[in-house]
Amino acid sequence: MEPEKRCRICGETRPLEDFHRASGMRDGHRGECRLCYREIARARYRQDPAKSIAAVKRWQQENAERLNAYRRARRELPEVKRQSRDGYYRRTYGISADEVDEMLESQNGRCAICGEKPERLASMHVDHDHERGHLRGLLCLSCNQGLGQFRDDPAMLLRAIVYLRQRRSA
Secondary structure (H helix, E strand, O other): OOOEEEOOOOOOEEEHHHEEEOOOOOOOEEEEEHHHHHHHHHHHHHHOHHHHHHHHHHHHHHOHHHHHHHHHHHHOOHHHHHHHHHHHHHHHHOOOHHHHHHHHHHOOOOOOOOOOOOOOHHHOEEEEOOOOOOEEEEEOHHHHHHHHHOOOOHHHHHHHHHHHHHOOOO
């Protein structure tokens, strides 16, 4: 049977995992459950937000290495990476990560120009018309930069093709 404890605030008996750890307590856990503690913390914050904010900043400064290690590890979690990608696509292009995945799937996971398959999804770039704003497809870094260097100008690209064909060594 899983160990339980009675909360000193709400009086409910809950599993021990519903209580924060506290080394000074006999059973190694705080006297109030996590839900009650959260309410206490909220009330304390509402009473004096500046004090709570200062305490957090002080802790962050005193534990910078620990905080940075936690943040690095968290950024590597698949669900956090997905959330970050989704936020980027929504802010930048007004579409979701799911829509980008659908675009990639419709291109068979390959660049729309050269047809190469990227080693990682992050290597694919959303190509869009800078004047009209509509999306055209997903490109590898090289193709995306190539279009950018030619300023998305079809006439300039055609001149480049003519140049290459004229100067091709036989």
